[in-house]
Every structure is written in C-alpha cells, then in structure tokens.
Amino acid sequence: MRASRKAPLGRSPPSVSSSPPETETLLRLLKEKNVRASPQRSALIRALVGHKEEHPTAEDLFLDLRRRGEEVSLATVYNTLELLRQTGAVSELGFPSGPTRLDLNLTPHANLVCTACGRISDLPLDRLSEISQQIRGSSGFQVQRLRFDVYGLCSNCRAD
Amino acid sequence: MRASRKAPLGRSPPSVSSSPPETETLLRLLKEKNVRASPQRSALIRALVGHKEEHPTAEDLFLDLRRRGEEVSLATVYNTLELLRQTGAVSELGFPSGPTRLDLNLTPHANLVCTACGRISDLPLDRLSEISQQIRGSSGFQVQRLRFDVYGLCSNCRAD
DNA sequence: ATTTATAATTAGAATAATTCTAGATTAGCA
DNA sequence: TGCTAATCTAGAATTATTCTAATTATAAAT
Incomplete structure (x- = not known):
C-alpha cells in the first residue's frame, strides 16, 4: 500500500512528483522539534505543500x-497542523465564518481574498516589512x- | 434605566455620556437600509460603540x-451585528481559535494583537491606503x- | 528477537461559536 | 381597531475544533 503508484509520468496542476524543497523544510523543522516524521505527518505535509496555493482547510487536506x-x-x-504552526512554518487564517485556512507563505505578502468566489491568492509585498x-x-x-x-x-469576478 | 446617569462631568477612558456621533452614524446607516432602530438594536449599538476599543465579541456585548x-x-x-456588517460600518475579525471580535474602526489601521495578553489595539496607518x-x-x-x-x-507584555 | 517505555494515532465524545427555526411580540399604517 | 410585515426570542441544530482514553507503532535497550 502507501502511495506507491508508479506515477506514470503524472504531471498535473499542482504536481508533487518527487518532493519539493518545502516538504523537506517542514520535515526538518519537525525533526528539530524532536517529533517523528511519521507516515501520517509526512503525507499531510505533502498534501499541504501540494495544495498551498489553494489555502486549504483541515478538512480539505483530510x-x-x-x-x-x-x-x-x-x-x-x-x-499535525498545530505542530507545524508551532514551528512557525505555517500560519492559519481564521475568518468570521467558515473554517480556518492554511497559509504556507512566510514571506511578507497580502492575501487577496475574493468576496465573490472565495479564492485567496498571495501577492508578495515587500513594503510590509518596512511597515x-x-x-x-x-x-x-x-x-x-x-x-x-x-x-x-478578483480579476475573474470583477463585473466591469 | 437607560444610560441616563447624570454623568457628573464624567470623562473617563471610553466615556459614553450622551450619545457619541458614532452611535448616530450606525443608527443612520441602519435607517438607510430601511431597518428599524428597535430598542434592542439601539442598545446593542450603544454597547458596541462604548466598548469598541476592547474589540468585544458577540458574547461580551450580550x-x-x-x-x-x-x-x-x-x-x-x-x-444586529450582521446587519451592521452589511452596512460596512463594522467589520469582524475572525481568528483561528476563539470567537470573532468586532472592529469599529473603518480608517486604515493595523490591529496590534498581543500574543501574550490577547489585547488588540488599533494603530492608524495611512500607508495602508497607498498600498x-x-x-x-x-x-x-x-x-x-x-x-x-x-x-x-505589546509594551506591557514585552519581557526585555 | 524481545521487552520496555514513549510517542503517535485514532474514533468518537465533548465543546464552543454561530446559525437556524418557528412561534410570540411589536410597530407602523389603513 | 385590525392587518401586515418586521422583529425578537428560546432553544434546537450545525459547524469547526479540541479532548479523551484506548490502541498501535517506534526506537532503544537488553
């Protein structure tokens, strides 16, 4: 079992074929906290890294x-998400309605939240660190x- | 009843003696939406305006x-909070844990959230509108x- | 290998916050 | 005064998350 499908050259939207550097970083951070990189934790981290652009919820990942x-x-x-949050590598975005969503981008950025479609996209913003x-x-x-x-x-949902 | 204490020149931290302009503004906004300023709604608005610096939760107000x-x-x-939110006069701050807190400050500002004591204070920040x-x-x-x-x-909770 | 101690996982119960429901009350108006 | 629609309310329902307590996995030591 496991995810040992041979992956027939699969390369789709997100693409998590081998192991993006971010995955390694998160695993390393856990190691530094002296917690094991169990199969479950590794799988979760892979899912999270693979879907970070979507700012998934805990349930999405589940x-x-x-x-x-x-x-x-x-x-x-x-x-596991709580462990990752404690390392500081992941942050959680709470909203007044709906579940918490994850944010894996630690560089200064804005979350562009579309009030029509609900999508969240990150926009790098260096000026935030000055502020x-x-x-x-x-x-x-x-x-x-x-x-x-x-x-x-967002540009899709804008009427004009 | 009511808040008709004579307010003996009372000018304390918040100070809600007669009726701060903000209260009127909120009531007017509701009126514009063609919803009645019922006693309950007025009372809530007074409570909200009187405690806005504390960024109260719905339960705090209750x-x-x-x-x-x-x-x-x-x-x-x-x-009523939902009605006010719809007018745009009030916004709600959701967090990954704990209840939603209210924010009555519509000018560009930062919410300084102390991770030790939990207090939230507003800091005006004009540069946000440029951004x-x-x-x-x-x-x-x-x-x-x-x-x-x-x-x-925050400066109170800082160790150094 | 086997034992042991600790860490991790899990299903399901419990909790917290909010929203929903449906009936009672109130207010504006003909 | 009565009609209608708006508002209010208690409590049920829902949602998201955390907790509990029992099981399983892991690494270390023998």
Whole structure:
C-alpha cells in the first residue's frame, strides 16, 4: 500500500512528483522539534505543500489524503497542523465564518481574498516589512508575525 | 434605566455620556437600509460603540447588555451585528481559535494583537491606503476592504 | 528477537461559536 | 381597531475544533 503508484509520468496542476524543497523544510523543522516524521505527518505535509496555493482547510487536506488512499484521521490532521504552526512554518487564517485556512507563505505578502468566489491568492509585498519595522520603532510593539488581508473582487469576478 | 446617569462631568477612558456621533452614524446607516432602530438594536449599538476599543465579541456585548438590565437575546445580538456588517460600518475579525471580535474602526489601521495578553489595539496607518491603491493598479484586484493584523508582544507584555 | 517505555494515532465524545427555526411580540399604517 | 410585515426570542441544530482514553507503532535497550 502507501502511495506507491508508479506515477506514470503524472504531471498535473499542482504536481508533487518527487518532493519539493518545502516538504523537506517542514520535515526538518519537525525533526528539530524532536517529533517523528511519521507516515501520517509526512503525507499531510505533502498534501499541504501540494495544495498551498489553494489555502486549504483541515478538512480539505483530510479529504485529499483519503481520496488518494493515504488514510489519516482528522484528529491527526489537526494535531499535525498545530505542530507545524508551532514551528512557525505555517500560519492559519481564521475568518468570521467558515473554517480556518492554511497559509504556507512566510514571506511578507497580502492575501487577496475574493468576496465573490472565495479564492485567496498571495501577492508578495515587500513594503510590509518596512511597515513592520516602523511599528516596532514607534509604538514599542514587538512584532512577531503579520497578516494582511485584502478583500475585494478578483480579476475573474470583477463585473466591469 | 437607560444610560441616563447624570454623568457628573464624567470623562473617563471610553466615556459614553450622551450619545457619541458614532452611535448616530450606525443608527443612520441602519435607517438607510430601511431597518428599524428597535430598542434592542439601539442598545446593542450603544454597547458596541462604548466598548469598541476592547474589540468585544458577540458574547461580551450580550453579557454587557444583560448586566445593565437591557436584555437582548443572543440571537438578536448576532442578527444586529450582521446587519451592521452589511452596512460596512463594522467589520469582524475572525481568528483561528476563539470567537470573532468586532472592529469599529473603518480608517486604515493595523490591529496590534498581543500574543501574550490577547489585547488588540488599533494603530492608524495611512500607508495602508497607498498600498491598497497599488494593488488595485498592479494586480487588477478591486479592493473593498483591508485587514492588517500585527501579532507580537505589546509594551506591557514585552519581557526585555 | 524481545521487552520496555514513549510517542503517535485514532474514533468518537465533548465543546464552543454561530446559525437556524418557528412561534410570540411589536410597530407602523389603513 | 385590525392587518401586515418586521422583529425578537428560546432553544434546537450545525459547524469547526479540541479532548479523551484506548490502541498501535517506534526506537532503544537488553
């Protein structure tokens, strides 16, 4: 069993053939915390990295794993995501309605959240780090992490 | 009843003696939507405006109203907050854990969220609107609203 | 290899926050 | 005054997440 399908040259939208560097990074971060890279955790990390552009929910990942035969319990999905969050490699975006979605992009960026289709896309924004510096200086607030959401209509959903 | 304490020149932290302009604004916005300013809705709006600096939760407001004898059901609290959200006068901050908190500040600002004590304070940030302009221009994303959270340690909780 | 101790996984129960439902109340108006 | 629509409400239902306690897997030591 496992995911030892021979992968007949499969190269589709996300594409997780061998193992993107990000996967390795996350596994390494867990190792540094002295937690094992169990098959379930590895599978979850692969799913997460493979779908990071979609900012998946815990349930999305759970269902994705189940679909490809890598059965991981929902509890383990939540537990592992919490471990990853603690390493700082992953952050969670809570919204006033609907489930928490994952964000694997640690560089300063905006989350462009389309209020019509719900899609979230990342937009790199270097200026955020300047602002962060400025806040540290002026208000005596010791910055750890940023979240910048921009709500509006994406180019697809825009009417005009 | 009501908040008709004579307010002996009271000018304390929040200070809600007669009726701050914001209260009027919110009531007017509802009126424009052709919804009545019922006693329950007015009471809720007063509570919200009076506690906006604390970024209260729906339950905070519910309990606050109950404490001062203005009994409004929790369902009505949620319903009214949803009405206010629709007017755009109020926004809701969802977090990956814990309840949604309210934000009555519509000018561009950062939410300084202390990861130790949980307090949220607003910091005006004009540069956010520039950035918003820039996004509109470069990415074709039609911006409606911003949310900028800065997580870290507030000056009280900082160890150093 | 076997034992042992610890870590990890799991199903399902429990909780927390919010939304829904359907009946009672209230307000505006003919 | 009565009619209609809006509003309010308690409690049920739903959703997302966390907790619990029992099982299984792993690595280390023998």
